[in-house]
Amino acid sequence: MMGETPNQCGCDGHGHGAMAATRERSFIMIKPDGVQRGLVGEIIKRFEQKGFKLVALKFVWPTEDLLKKHYADLSDKPFFPALVKYMASGPVVPMVWEGLNVVKTGRVMLGATNPADSAPGTIRGDLCIQMGRNICHGSDSVESAKKEIGLWFTEKEVVAWSPANDCWVYED
Ligand code: DAT
Ligand code: MG
Numbered sequence: 001m002m003g004e005t006p007n008q009c010g011c012d013g014h015g016h017g018a019m020a021a022t023r024e025r026s027f028i029m030i031k032p033d034g035v036q037r038g039l040v041g042e043i044i045k046r047f048e049q050k051g052f053k054l055v056a057l058k059f060v061w062p063t064e065d066l067l068k069k070h071y072a073d074l075s076d077k078p079f080f081p082a083l084v085k086y087m088a089s090g091p092v093v094p095m096v097w098e099g100l101n102v103v104k105t106g107r108v109m110l111g112a113t114n115p116a117d118s119a120p121g122t123i124r125g126d127l128c129i130q131m132g133r134n135i136c137h138g139s140d141s142v143e144s145a146k147k148e149i150g151l152w153f154t155e156k157e158v159v160a161w162s163p164a165n166d167c168w169v170y171e172d
Pocket of ligand 1: 074079083112113131132134137138140
Protein backbone atom coordinates (compact mmCIF):
# COMPACT_ATOMS: atom_id res chain seq x y z
CA MET A 1 0.00 0.00 0.00
CA MET A 2 1.23 3.51 -0.77
CA GLY A 3 2.47 5.50 2.24
CA GLU A 4 1.93 9.18 2.81
CA THR A 5 5.23 10.00 1.08
CA PRO A 6 4.99 8.99 -2.58
CA ASN A 7 8.73 9.39 -3.30
CA GLN A 8 11.50 7.19 -1.91
CA CYS A 9 13.48 10.22 -0.76
CA GLY A 10 10.67 11.01 1.64
CA CYS A 11 9.39 14.20 0.06
CA ASP A 12 5.83 14.91 -0.97
CA GLY A 13 6.87 15.31 -4.59
CA HIS A 14 6.41 19.06 -4.65
CA GLY A 15 9.20 20.41 -2.47
CA HIS A 16 12.24 20.02 -4.69
CA GLY A 17 13.56 22.56 -7.11
CA ALA A 18 11.29 25.12 -5.53
CA MET A 19 14.05 27.32 -4.06
CA ALA A 20 14.59 30.60 -5.89
CA ALA A 21 18.18 29.58 -6.75
CA THR A 22 17.01 26.55 -8.70
CA ARG A 23 14.80 28.78 -10.83
CA GLU A 24 17.67 30.66 -12.48
CA ARG A 25 17.17 30.77 -16.24
CA SER A 26 19.52 30.87 -19.22
CA PHE A 27 18.81 31.55 -22.87
CA ILE A 28 20.40 28.82 -24.99
CA MET A 29 20.07 28.88 -28.78
CA ILE A 30 21.15 26.35 -31.37
CA LYS A 31 22.58 28.43 -34.22
CA PRO A 32 21.83 27.84 -37.94
CA ASP A 33 24.90 25.60 -38.40
CA GLY A 34 23.84 23.45 -35.43
CA VAL A 35 20.42 22.98 -37.05
CA GLN A 36 21.86 22.31 -40.54
CA ARG A 37 24.32 19.76 -39.14
CA GLY A 38 21.60 17.81 -37.33
CA LEU A 39 22.89 18.62 -33.84
CA VAL A 40 19.60 19.81 -32.32
CA GLY A 41 18.98 16.54 -30.48
CA GLU A 42 22.59 16.23 -29.31
CA ILE A 43 22.64 19.73 -27.79
CA ILE A 44 19.21 19.39 -26.15
CA LYS A 45 20.25 15.98 -24.82
CA ARG A 46 23.22 17.44 -22.97
CA PHE A 47 21.13 20.01 -21.09
CA GLU A 48 18.39 17.48 -20.43
CA GLN A 49 20.75 14.79 -19.14
CA LYS A 50 22.57 17.30 -16.93
CA GLY A 51 19.30 17.76 -15.05
CA PHE A 52 18.32 21.22 -16.23
CA LYS A 53 14.66 21.86 -16.94
CA LEU A 54 13.42 22.95 -20.37
CA VAL A 55 10.87 25.75 -19.93
CA ALA A 56 10.66 27.19 -23.48
CA LEU A 57 11.62 26.13 -26.99
CA LYS A 58 10.79 27.10 -30.56
CA PHE A 59 11.98 26.65 -34.13
CA VAL A 60 12.25 29.94 -35.98
CA TRP A 61 14.07 31.63 -38.87
CA PRO A 62 15.14 34.87 -37.17
CA THR A 63 15.12 38.32 -38.77
CA GLU A 64 18.27 40.43 -38.97
CA ASP A 65 16.46 43.04 -36.89
CA LEU A 66 15.99 40.61 -33.98
CA LEU A 67 19.58 39.39 -34.27
CA LYS A 68 20.92 42.95 -34.20
CA LYS A 69 19.06 43.44 -30.92
CA HIS A 70 20.28 40.09 -29.60
CA TYR A 71 23.92 40.98 -30.33
CA ALA A 72 23.56 44.75 -29.68
CA ASP A 73 26.56 44.71 -27.30
CA LEU A 74 28.79 43.62 -30.20
CA SER A 75 27.52 46.16 -32.75
CA ASP A 76 30.88 48.03 -32.78
CA LYS A 77 32.89 44.90 -33.55
CA PRO A 78 34.30 44.39 -37.05
CA PHE A 79 32.78 40.90 -37.23
CA PHE A 80 29.25 42.15 -36.38
CA PRO A 81 27.85 42.23 -39.97
CA ALA A 82 29.15 38.72 -40.72
CA LEU A 83 27.80 37.48 -37.38
CA VAL A 84 24.30 38.81 -38.10
CA LYS A 85 24.36 37.42 -41.67
CA TYR A 86 25.41 33.96 -40.41
CA MET A 87 22.81 33.94 -37.67
CA ALA A 88 20.08 34.96 -40.15
CA SER A 89 21.12 32.30 -42.69
CA GLY A 90 18.61 29.67 -41.54
CA PRO A 91 16.35 28.47 -38.76
CA VAL A 92 17.55 28.37 -35.15
CA VAL A 93 16.29 26.74 -31.94
CA PRO A 94 15.96 29.29 -29.13
CA MET A 95 15.36 27.74 -25.71
CA VAL A 96 15.10 28.64 -22.05
CA TRP A 97 16.66 26.22 -19.55
CA GLU A 98 16.16 26.51 -15.80
CA GLY A 99 18.18 25.26 -12.81
CA LEU A 100 20.76 25.96 -10.13
CA ASN A 101 23.57 28.12 -11.62
CA VAL A 102 22.32 27.33 -15.13
CA VAL A 103 23.90 30.47 -16.64
CA LYS A 104 27.42 29.71 -15.44
CA THR A 105 27.15 25.94 -15.88
CA GLY A 106 25.59 26.43 -19.32
CA ARG A 107 28.67 28.42 -20.36
CA VAL A 108 30.93 25.64 -19.05
CA MET A 109 28.90 23.09 -21.04
CA LEU A 110 29.25 25.25 -24.19
CA GLY A 111 33.00 25.72 -23.90
CA ALA A 112 35.04 28.74 -24.99
CA THR A 113 33.81 31.12 -27.71
CA ASN A 114 36.55 29.85 -30.02
CA PRO A 115 36.10 26.07 -30.46
CA ALA A 116 39.88 25.78 -30.83
CA ASP A 117 40.11 26.74 -27.14
CA SER A 118 37.10 24.69 -25.99
CA ALA A 119 37.88 21.64 -23.88
CA PRO A 120 36.90 18.18 -25.11
CA GLY A 121 33.63 17.23 -23.46
CA THR A 122 32.10 20.64 -24.11
CA ILE A 123 29.55 21.26 -26.87
CA ARG A 124 31.89 23.47 -28.89
CA GLY A 125 34.94 21.38 -27.99
CA ASP A 126 33.30 18.21 -29.27
CA LEU A 127 31.18 19.39 -32.18
CA CYS A 128 32.69 22.35 -34.05
CA ILE A 129 35.95 23.90 -35.26
CA GLN A 130 35.68 27.61 -36.07
CA MET A 131 34.54 30.64 -34.04
CA GLY A 132 32.25 31.81 -36.85
CA ARG A 133 30.46 28.43 -36.85
CA ASN A 134 30.31 27.65 -33.14
CA ILE A 135 26.80 26.07 -33.28
CA CYS A 136 25.29 27.24 -29.98
CA HIS A 137 24.69 30.42 -27.97
CA GLY A 138 24.44 30.70 -24.18
CA SER A 139 23.78 33.76 -22.00
CA ASP A 140 26.87 35.12 -20.24
CA SER A 141 25.09 36.52 -17.14
CA VAL A 142 21.74 36.31 -15.38
CA GLU A 143 21.08 39.88 -16.50
CA SER A 144 21.74 39.19 -20.19
CA ALA A 145 19.68 35.98 -19.91
CA LYS A 146 16.69 38.08 -18.81
CA LYS A 147 17.19 40.48 -21.72
CA GLU A 148 17.57 37.66 -24.26
CA ILE A 149 14.59 35.65 -22.96
CA GLY A 150 12.47 38.80 -23.25
CA LEU A 151 13.62 39.32 -26.84
CA TRP A 152 12.90 35.78 -28.06
CA PHE A 153 9.92 34.69 -25.97
CA THR A 154 6.67 36.12 -24.68
CA GLU A 155 5.91 35.56 -21.00
CA LYS A 156 3.27 32.96 -21.91
CA GLU A 157 5.77 30.96 -23.94
CA VAL A 158 7.92 30.30 -20.87
CA VAL A 159 6.22 27.46 -19.01
CA ALA A 160 6.31 26.83 -15.25
CA TRP A 161 6.19 23.11 -14.46
CA SER A 162 7.64 20.57 -12.00
CA PRO A 163 9.54 17.63 -13.49
CA ALA A 164 8.77 14.28 -11.87
CA ASN A 165 12.47 13.67 -11.20
CA ASP A 166 13.27 16.90 -9.30
CA CYS A 167 13.79 14.82 -6.14
CA TRP A 168 16.69 13.08 -7.80
CA VAL A 169 18.32 16.23 -9.16
CA TYR A 170 18.14 18.48 -6.05
CA GLU A 171 18.61 17.35 -2.45
CA ASP A 172 16.43 20.20 -1.18
P1 DAT B 1 29.90 33.85 -26.95
O1 DAT B 1 29.05 33.33 -28.07
O2 DAT B 1 30.86 32.81 -26.46
O3 DAT B 1 29.10 34.47 -25.84
P2 DAT B 1 30.51 36.57 -27.76
O4 DAT B 1 29.22 36.94 -27.13
O5 DAT B 1 31.72 37.33 -27.37
O6 DAT B 1 30.82 35.01 -27.55
O7 DAT B 1 30.37 36.68 -29.34
C1 DAT B 1 29.20 36.26 -30.01
C2 DAT B 1 29.59 35.47 -31.22
O8 DAT B 1 30.31 36.30 -32.12
C3 DAT B 1 30.53 34.30 -30.92
O9 DAT B 1 29.83 33.13 -30.55
C4 DAT B 1 31.25 34.14 -32.22
C5 DAT B 1 31.35 35.56 -32.75
N1 DAT B 1 32.63 36.17 -32.39
C6 DAT B 1 33.04 36.57 -31.17
N2 DAT B 1 34.27 37.08 -31.19
C7 DAT B 1 34.66 37.02 -32.47
C8 DAT B 1 35.84 37.40 -33.18
N3 DAT B 1 36.87 37.96 -32.53
N4 DAT B 1 35.90 37.15 -34.51
C9 DAT B 1 34.87 36.58 -35.16
N5 DAT B 1 33.73 36.21 -34.58
C10 DAT B 1 33.62 36.42 -33.26
MG1 MG C 1 27.90 36.14 -25.80
